Amino acid sequence: MRFLKLRSLFRRAVVEQEMDDELRYHIEELTEQLRRRGMSHADAHTEAMRAIGGLERRREEIRETRRVNHIENFLADVKYAVRRLVRTPGFTIVSIITLALGLGANTAIFTVVNRVLLRPLAYQDPDRLVVPNGTVAAGDYLDWRAHNRTFDGIGAAEWWSPTLYGNDRPEQITALHVTSDIFDVLGVPPLLGRVPRADEEHDGANRVVVLGYNSWQKRFHGDSGVIGRTMSFDGIAYSVIGVMPPSFHFAPYWATSAELWSPLVLEHRTTDRSGSSLRVFGRVKDGVSTAQARADLASIVTGVDDAHSAWAKRLALVPLRSMVVEDVDSQLRILQAAVVILLLIACANVAHLQLMRAAAGERESAVRLALGASSGRVVQQSMIESAVLCVTGAAIGLALGYAAVRMFVRYAPPGLPLLDRIALDVRVFLVLAVCTLVAAALCGLVPALRLGRVRVGDAMRAGRGTNDTPRRRQIRHALVVSEFAMTFVLLAGAGLVLRSFSAMLRVDPGFDAVNTVQMEIGLKGSSHAAVEQRAPFFAELVTRVRQAPGVQSAALTNHIPIVGDHWPFPFAIEGRPIPRAGAGPRALFRIATPGYFGTMGMTIREGRDLSDDDARSSAHVVVVNEAMARTHWPNESPIGKRLTVDGVANDAVWFTVVGIVSDVRQNKWTDVPAAEMYFPYLPGRANDSTSTLVSFLHPNQMTLVVKTSSPSAAIPAVSDVVRDMDRDAVVANASTMATIVAAQFVQPRFYLWLVGSFAVVALALAAVGIYGVISYSVAQRTRELGIRAALGANRGDSLALVIKQGLLLAGIGGMLGLIIAVVAMRFAQALLVGVEPTDPVTLAASTAVITAVAVAASYVPALKAARVDPVVALRAD
Amino acid sequence: MSKPSDLVQGTLDLLILKMVALEPLNGWAISLRLKALSSDVLQVSDGSLYPALHKLEQRGLIDAEWRTTENNRRAKFYSITRTGRKHLREEVKSWDRLSAAITGVIRLQEN
Numbered sequence: 001m002r003f004l005k006l007r008s009l010f011r012r013a014v015v016e017q018e019m020d021d022e023l024r025y026h027i028e029e030l031t032e033q034l035r036r037r038g039m040s041h042a043d044a045h046t047e048a049m050r051a052i053g054g055l056e057r058r059r060e061e062i063r064e065t066r067r068v069n070h071i072e073n074f075l076a077d078v079k080y081a082v083r084r085l086v087r088t089p090g091f092t093i094v095s096i097i098t099l100a101l102g103l104g105a106n107t108a109i110f111t112v113v114n115r116v117l118l119r120p121l122a123y124q125d126p127d128r129l130v131v132p133n134g135t136v137a138a139g140d141y142l143d144w145r146a147h148n149r150t151f152d153g154i155g156a157a158e159w160w161s162p163t164l165y166g167n168d169r170p171e172q173i174t175a176l177h178v179t180s181d182i183f184d185v186l187g188v189p190p191l192l193g194r195v196p197r198a199d200e201e202h203d204g205a206n207r208v209v210v211l212g213y214n215s216w217q218k219r220f221h222g223d224s225g226v227i228g229r230t231m232s233f234d235g236i237a238y239s240v241i242g243v244m245p246p247s248f249h250f251a252p253y254w255a256t257s258a259e260l261w262s263p264l265v266l267e268h269r270t271t272d273r274s275g276s277s278l279r280v281f282g283r284v285k286d287g288v289s290t291a292q293a294r295a296d297l298a299s300i301v302t303g304v305d306d307a308h309s310a311w312a313k314r315l316a317l318v319p320l321r322s323m324v325v326e327d328v329d330s331q332l333r334i335l336q337a338a339v340v341i342l343l344l345i346a347c348a349n350v351a352h353l354q355l356m357r358a359a360a361g362e363r364e365s366a367v368r369l370a371l372g373a374s375s376g377r378v379v380q381q382s383m384i385e386s387a388v389l390c391v392t393g394a395a396i397g398l399a400l401g402y403a404a405v406r407m408f409v410r411y412a413p414p415g416l417p418l419l420d421r422i423a424l425d426v427r428v429f430l431v432l433a434v435c436t437l438v439a440a441a442l443c444g445l446v447p448a449l450r451l452g453r454v455r456v457g458d459a460m461r462a463g464r465g466t467n468d469t470p471r472r473r474q475i476r477h478a479l480v481v482s483e484f485a486m487t488f489v490l491l492a493g494a495g496l497v498l499r500s501f502s503a504m505l506r507v508d509p510g511f512d513a514v515n516t517v518q519m520e521i522g523l524k525g526s527s528h529a530a531v532e533q534r535a536p537f538f539a540e541l542v543t544r545v546r547q548a549p550g551v552q553s554a555a556l557t558n559h560i561p562i563v564g565d566h567w568p569f570p571f572a573i574e575g576r577p578i579p580r581a582g583a584g585p586r587a588l589f590r591i592a593t594p595g596y597f598g599t600m601g602m603t604i605r606e607g608r609d610l611s612d613d614d615a616r617s618s619a620h621v622v623v624v625n626e627a628m629a630r631t632h633w634p635n636e637s638p639i640g641k642r643l644t645v646d647g648v649a650n651d652a653v654w655f656t657v658v659g660i661v662s663d664v665r666q667n668k669w670t671d672v673p674a675a676e677m678y679f680p681y682l683p684g685r686a687n688d689s690t691s692t693l694v695s696f697l698h699p700n701q702m703t704l705v706v707k708t709s710s711p712s713a714a715i716p717a718v719s720d721v722v723r724d725m726d727r728d729a730v731v732a733n734a735s736t737m738a739t740i741v742a743a744q745f746v747q748p749r750f751y752l753w754l755v756g757s758f759a760v761v762a763l764a765l766a767a768v769g770i771y772g773v774i775s776y777s778v779a780q781r782t783r784e785l786g787i788r789a790a791l792g793a794n795r796g797d798s799l800a801l802v803i804k805q806g807l808l809l810a811g812i813g814g815m816l817g818l819i820i821a822v823v824a825m826r827f828a829q830a831l832l833v834g835v836e837p838t839d840p841v842t843l844a845a846s847t848a849v850i851t852a853v854a855v856a857a858s859y860v861p862a863l864k865a866a867r868v869d870p871v872v873a874l875r876a877d
Numbered sequence: 878m879s880k881p882s883d884l885v886q887g888t889l890d891l892l893i894l895k896m897v898a899l900e901p902l903n904g905w906a907i908s909l910r911l912k913a914l915s916s917d918v919l920q921v922s923d924g925s926l927y928p929a930l931h932k933l934e935q936r937g938l939i940d941a942e943w944r945t946t947e948n949n950r951r952a953k954f955y956s957i958t959r960t961g962r963k964h965l966r967e968e969v970k971s972w973d974r975l976s977a978a979i980t981g982v983i984r985l986q987e988n
Contacts, residue, residue: 018953021953022903025903025952026904030923051923052923053922053923061928062927062931
């Protein structure tokens with residue numbers, strides 16, 4: 001009989017049988033002995049049983065001694081708990097679903113928040129990376145690089161959109177010119193080959209590129225012999241010198257789709273302090289604070305001139321991470337708060353379901369206590385039951401969360417940073433585990449403690465049926481009230497987001513997105529690249545496109561609304577006092593060909609459109625938009641006034657305002673339109689060396705907009721026209737304006753969907769909660785309702801009584817929620833556009849929804865109450 | 878029959894060990910012998926015997942084995958183990974000391 005303990009565990013039935021046999025043997029022998037002394041068989045047997053002293057008790061005692069301490073106890077309890085839970089499927093399923101939803105939502109959001117906000121950027125030691133707010137001129141950057149004392153390294157990057165030749169058609173790609181410092185600053189070694197050196201930042205030596213991992217896969221199919229191969233950008237051969245690892249993305253904001261990098265040549269721009277097109281990335285020295293670094297950089301540029309001094313005062317250094325998650329930060333935090341609220345509601349639900357169940361199970365516990373179970377065991381049993389529920393709920397919740405994250409990645413708008421690299425991870429699981437434990441403790445502890453202290457006598461008293469104390473009622477009601485309060489907050493939040501979204505939808509873009517297509521036409525590297533050939537080419541292009549079938553009108557611009565550039569250019573108005581440098585008025589710089597406004601559906605409010613005559617005679621005219629007119633000529637008409645973009649120098653070229661055009665939405669849909677000035681496309685002259693604006697009014701890349709009755713057919717048709725005219729001209733980023741506009745709504749729509757889901761789930765949970773409470777209350781009050789019915793109350797009265805109770809609870813909860821919502825929504829002000837946080841429509845609607853839910857959830861129990869048969873009720877004793 | 882107190886419980890273990898040290902016995906036989914040898918002075922409830930036996934078995938002081946009795950019935954027989962014997966020796970010594978001490982006190986002459 002060695003290995004007794006193991007035997008106990010594994011051959012339970014056999015061991016039990018043996019125990020029985022042993023006791024039975026004793027009883028038989030004793031019976032036999034007593035019979036021999038003269039007792040009857042029955043008496044002898046009874047006496048023998050009495051001598052043993054309670055068969056079950058002895059069995060239990062023996063079992064206790066044989067118990068393999070806690071493991072077997074625990075397993076037995078778990079099995080028992082599972083059996084009990086299976087016997088009440090309604091309660092079990094509701095509890096598990098409630099917990100799974102709450103915990104699942106938590107996991108999903110925590111995963112996303114974790115990845116986007118908490119996890120570091122994929123650079124070395126990213127907390128020391130900072131960027132200045134805004135762009136920097138080459139000369140200033142070089143000064144910073146040469147004279148700073150607080151940085152380990154400071155690099156610069158600039159947009160580069162070269163045309164890649166070598167495939168069947170030229171392709172415009174997004175890339176960056178970067179100084180070699182950038183790779184040092186980021187600290188990520190290349191996967192293959194090497195990164196550019198400082199000596200390659202010179203004309204001639206800079207014909208090298210480093211590929212990003214995706215670019216390498218896409219264009220070279222991951223060929224490891226890629227080093228040394230050449231690529232042709234804008235007709236120039238570049239040699240591939242390295243490939244970066246898959247986790248490396250640069251830039252993490254602003255130029256997120258840059259796919260390869262080439263050296264930035266600044267040797268000719270050392271004195272350029274006015275064109276600011278560089279983005280700077282720096283790594284501060286260990287131990288140096290951001291404030292010190294900022295002061296250092298500011299001191300380097302102060303004193304260069306007045307404009308710089310002003311700029312130095314405005315200069316700020318922002319951690320790189322903040323730039324990356326800027327837009328999304330507050331949204332995610334609010335989602336997080338919503339999820340926590342949901343979890344609280346779920347826990348409240350489960351806790352109060354547990355309370356009801358515990359009350360119902362009091363009699364059973366009393367019996368167990370009477371039979372000899374220790375109160376510790378009873379409490380343990382109850383806790384284990386809660387734990388089983390919570391673990392099951394958590395497991396399902398984990399699976400739900402995983403699925404939710406996958407869905408999130410699939411359907412999330414492309415604006416969210418770092419999204420492609422999100423997967424469930426250990427930290428999230430830990431958070432979930434902690435949540436589960438806390439939930440288990442909260443949900444199980446109170447009822448468990450109560451059970452342990454049950455007074456056996458009270459519980460065993462048959463009849464009455466109600467072991468409901470006022471204290472218990474209060475706790476249950478408090479739980480439901482709090483659930484409703486939190487649900488109200490979520491509802492109100494969702495309502496506000498919805499209103500904000502529909503306000504967004506109603507925004508007038510200022511242009512006609514229907515039936516308008518656009519595409520970028522680039523002449524660099526084509527046979528019409530020369531300055532004097534561009535204007536004729538574009539003019540001819542517009543003429544031909546207008547003749548294409550289905551085309552109503554066509555024109556060109558340098559940047560279309562919303563997705564175009566939005567750098568403000570400083571300008572000066574004739575006759576006004578000369579502004580301090582850096583403090584003068586600014587407007588968005590636009591070039592448009594005649595008919596552009598009409599094609600886009602914009603309206604000329606005053607004056608006239610740009611005309612072909614203007615282009616032919618190189619007239620210096622400009623059209624301003626309403627915002628600009630309002631801001632700078634508030635009390636007069638700008639028509640006839642003159643402005644210049646060149647600094648007020650002697651050879652400044654003055655442009656006369658000839659028209660005012662309606663505003664359009666620019667960068668952000670929800671921003672107020674900024675000032676815009678539209679210049680005509682003027683023909684260029686070869687060898688023009690003036691530096692005034694006039695010599696820049698003929699860029700080699702313009703966007704063609706076409707108003708057509710069949711947008712889908714128009715794009716290829718127009719592309720063909722372009723290619724007919726010049727095989728090497730690049731057509732890029734063709735799409736309809738409608739697509740561009742729709743893209744603006746993807747992220748807000750998604751966000752709305754998320755918040756809406758939370759509100760719906762919260763509502764469902766609250767409804768379940770109130771249903772439970774009211775049902776239970778009705779069951780407890782059966783006698784009372786029976787008496788009322790016997791005394792003459794009709795069904796309607798009983799119905800009303802119960803529903804009133806439900807409404808009262810919901811009402812108190814709603815009011816609480818209202819107060820909380822009004823306070824909390826102030827923090828969400830930033831996300832709500834076009835609607836006040838205390839929007840009465842939303843609050844009223846939320847109240848209505850809560851009321852409806854309360855009535856609906858109370859209805860079924862109310863029906864039961866109405867149908868209480870007084871005879872049956874009074875007999876239920 | 879009252880529930881055995883702690884003192885008696887420990888003593889019960891001692892008695893059982895001694896019984897099975899002499900020869901392997903089943904529970905019923907042990908109970909008979911205890912009643913016989915102690916002339917019914919030691920009131921040991923039949924019921925409390927079995928938990929004590931199982932506990933001793935659990936502790937490894939006695940071994941159990943199913944055997945057939947003379948009247949062809951199957952019963953569980955207990956025998957002492959080596960560890961049990963050692964334990965018995967120590968407990969007997971302990972008991973002697975205790976008993977001597979108590980005797981020493983209660984035999985004091987009144988003055």
